[in-house]
Amino acid sequence: MTDQRDLDRLLDAFFVEGTNEVADRVIDTALDQVDHTHQRRVLRMPRRFQTMNMPTRVAAAAVIGVLAVGATFFVIRPGPVVGPPGPTAGASSSPTTAVAVSPSPSTSPTQRLSTPSSSQQPCVTDQLKVLTGAALPATKGDRLSGLGQSLGVYFAGRPPQRAQLWAVGPAQGSATLIALVSPEPIILNVVDISPDGSNTLIRAGKISPGGGTECADLYVVRTDGSGATRLTTFGAGRFVTGGAFSPDGGQVAFHWWAPGTVSILDLASGQTVDQVCDVTYSSHLTQVDWSPTGDRIAVGCSDALTIFDAGGTAAPIKVPASVDPLAFSWTDDSHVIVARGGGEIDSFDVVLQTSGIVGYFADSSEVHSRSGVFSPDGRWLVYEAGDPGEAPGSKFSEGGYLKSTSGGAATRVLDLTQDTFTWSADSRALVFLTDWTLARIDVDTLKRSTIGTITNQDLTYRQGVWRIP
Amino acid sequence: MDAAEDDLLDRDLVERAQRGDREAFAILARTHGDRLMAIAQRILRDVGRAEDAVQQTLVIAWRELPGLRDPDRFDAWLQRLLVNASYAEARRSRAWTANVRILPVDGPAGMDETLSLDDRDRIERGFRRLPPDQRAILVFTHYLGLTPTEIAERLGIAGGTARSRLHYAHRAMRAALEADERPVAVAGGRPR
Numbered sequence: 001m002t003d004q005r006d007l008d009r010l011l012d013a014f015f016v017e018g019t020n021e022v023a024d025r026v027i028d029t030a031l032d033q034v035d036h037t038h039q040r041r042v043l044r045m046p047r048r049f050q051t052m053n054m055p056t057r058v059a060a061a062a063v064i065g066v067l068a069v070g071a072t073f074f075v076i077r078p079g080p081v082v083g084p085p086g087p088t089a090g091a092s093s094s095p096t097t098a099v100a101v102s103p104s105p106s107t108s109p110t111q112r113l114s115t116p117s118s119s120q121q122p123c124v125t126d127q128l129k130v131l132t133g134a135a136l137p138a139t140k141g142d143r144l145s146g147l148g149q150s151l152g153v154y155f156a157g158r159p160p161q162r163a164q165l166w167a168v169g170p171a172q173g174s175a176t177l178i179a180l181v182s183p184e185p186i187i188l189n190v191v192d193i194s195p196d197g198s199n200t201l202i203r204a205g206k207i208s209p210g211g212g213t214e215c216a217d218l219y220v221v222r223t224d225g226s227g228a229t230r231l232t233t234f235g236a237g238r239f240v241t242g243g244a245f246s247p248d249g250g251q252v253a254f255h256w257w258a259p260g261t262v263s264i265l266d267l268a269s270g271q272t273v274d275q276v277c278d279v280t281y282s283s284h285l286t287q288v289d290w291s292p293t294g295d296r297i298a299v300g301c302s303d304a305l306t307i308f309d310a311g312g313t314a315a316p317i318k319v320p321a322s323v324d325p326l327a328f329s330w331t332d333d334s335h336v337i338v339a340r341g342g343g344e345i346d347s348f349d350v351v352l353q354t355s356g357i358v359g360y361f362a363d364s365s366e367v368h369s370r371s372g373v374f375s376p377d378g379r380w381l382v383y384e385a386g387d388p389g390e391a392p393g394s395k396f397s398e399g400g401y402l403k404s405t406s407g408g409a410a411t412r413v414l415d416l417t418q419d420t421f422t423w424s425a426d427s428r429a430l431v432f433l434t435d436w437t438l439a440r441i442d443v444d445t446l447k448r449s450t451i452g453t454i455t456n457q458d459l460t461y462r463q464g465v466w467r468i469p
Numbered sequence: 470m471d472a473a474e475d476d477l478l479d480r481d482l483v484e485r486a487q488r489g490d491r492e493a494f495a496i497l498a499r500t501h502g503d504r505l506m507a508i509a510q511r512i513l514r515d516v517g518r519a520e521d522a523v524q525q526t527l528v529i530a531w532r533e534l535p536g537l538r539d540p541d542r543f544d545a546w547l548q549r550l551l552v553n554a555s556y557a558e559a560r561r562s563r564a565w566t567a568n569v570r571i572l573p574v575d576g577p578a579g580m581d582e583t584l585s586l587d588d589r590d591r592i593e594r595g596f597r598r599l600p601p602d603q604r605a606i607l608v609f610t611h612y613l614g615l616t617p618t619e620i621a622e623r624l625g626i627a628g629g630t631a632r633s634r635l636h637y638a639h640r641a642m643r644a645a646l647e648a649d650e651r652p653v654a655v656a657g658g659r660p661r
Contacts, residue, residue, distance in 0.1 A: 014592045015612035022506035026520045030527035039535050
């Protein structure tokens with residue numbers, strides 16, 4: 001009989017043996033592939049830019065100082081905050097701010113962000129200056145032709161001085177500058193647009209110069225530029241990693257760390273429901289997806305895709321074998337479709353808590369990315385990958401692939417874009433931005449057409465969220 | 470250069486690589502390459518497949534690096550990518566290696582004298598029968614000397630999962646060793 005001590009001794013000795021050096025050709029081959037590989041530009045990805053030099057810092061400080069002094073001479077209407085934080089349910093530890101975000105436009109030329117009642121400092125000082133659409137001449141706006149009823153909110157600017165938040169709405173001929181963020185924080189993302197298009201969620205945060213802990217807060221900004229509210233007040237060590245408006249626009253669900261938590265914030269009352277999400281730290285950014293009726297929320301927690309009850313009354317459900325899924329989406333109020341790392345597509349029944357494989361998007365040995373997007377009806381999956389058959393260890397060329405979840409081969413539809421893919425609401429078109437052009441591909445015919453072109457190209461496009469009917 | 474300076478240098482390189490600096494990434498790849506190879510070879514028991522896993526890990530690391538939140542955790546993050554790449558390699562090779570007679574891996578001179586050739590052969594065969602996740606947990610425990618909690622954090626799994634995998638891996642190894650002993654350990658017509 002082998003006892004544990006003997007086994008430990010044998011295994012310790014066994015693992016002493018073996019290769020301890022990698023051949024130069026292995027590294028050289030990998031670096032050769034790196035030369036032809038783009039780094040991922042993902043939604044909600046932290047953006048990193050050079051640290052400001054001293055003259056720029058002094059200039060930025062001077063501008064902030066002038067603005068601060070100037071602000072004291074103006075009567076500034078109170079922000080959209082209507083009261084202190086309301087009571088919380090569950091583990092009520094998230095430092096959220098009570099908010100009442102009205103879609104009605106304001107006529108005030110500027111509005112300052114609300115001051116949170118918490119004594120904790122926000123991650124970045126309030127660098128977000130909200131403007132009305134009238135603050136800038138229309139001719140300065142980016143032009144997007146043929147946008148129809150589409151809506152987009154995006155960041156552009158000249159890092160690291162300042163970023164500009166632009167919005168373009170239905171039937172508008174040009175985009176409107178709705179906010180300035182100066183100096184630009186390292187982390188700055190548009191996270192979501194509310195269902196009625198009146199509000200957008202953005203994330204702003206930093207990584208400390210000494211290499212300390214990252215933090216990031218979540219804000220709601222009105223797309224007409226009339227106001228903004230900071231939803232969280234996270235100090236060092238806490239950061240929002242993803243979020244989404246509920247289907248009725250009245251709530252925001254967001255994931256934050258640490259500890260890994262999903263919070264559901266009622267925008268009218270400020271009440272929050274906090275639920276534990278992660279058991280271990282994950283470097284992955286977190287997708288948050290509401291069910292069609294708004295009763296449940298699917299979140300990519302670090303150990304499994306997890307289904308949360310929006311009210312916090314039912315226990316969370318862990319979807320089996322769903323660590324780091326490539327994509328997931330609700331197909332109806334009780335089914336979540338999941339693309340797993342092994343190339344399988346599962347449908348998980350939330351009520352029965354059973355799952356079954358409904359298809360495959362790739363062979364398990366093929367190269368594919370960790371980020372994909374299902375169409376709203378669950379019939380299609382788009383993802384980034386190498387060519388079919390290209391396996392780890394071989395050279396591969398990344399591109400965007402379209403795959404019907406009901407079967408058939410994947411089709412390479414385009415090379416990498418500046419943003420993640422977006423689906424039209426009717427699941428008929430795949431929308432993407434490349435070289436300042438917003439374009440769409442009809443998924444049935446694969447016909448490609450231009451939606452519009454952003455003309456203000458002296459800026460650098462960062463990232464945006466687009467909503468196409 | 471002490472460990473703290475090494476860490477600072479690594480951090481600087483990671484941050485530069487996150488901003489798209491390929492030279493910084495090349496230094497990181499050469500610095501961490503040996504350790505990655507050592508881990509992959511011990512999990513996969515095949516130098517060629519380990520090399521593929523290392524290559525794949527480095528390419529994925531470059532692609533995904535902007536998403537790494539804490540540059541100080543680069544080493545742990547890289548090892549997690551390596552383990553995932555090793556799993557993929559193991560899945561890919563499983564179909565046609567199942568019936569291959571396993572030969573001992575060539576090791577460096579001066580191998581541990583406490584492990585006899587017979588022991589090594591039996592462990593080798595037992596280890597190769599383990600699923601990849603149990604192989605990884607044994608390598609992280611007995612080669613890297615990590616605790617289940619540290620392994621859980623490094624691999625992004627729950628602490629209980631790490632302990633459970635280690636338990637089953639040890640049990641499977643013990644069973645493999647004892648199964649191999651049976652032909653010579655039968656007493657009174659009944660295996661021990």
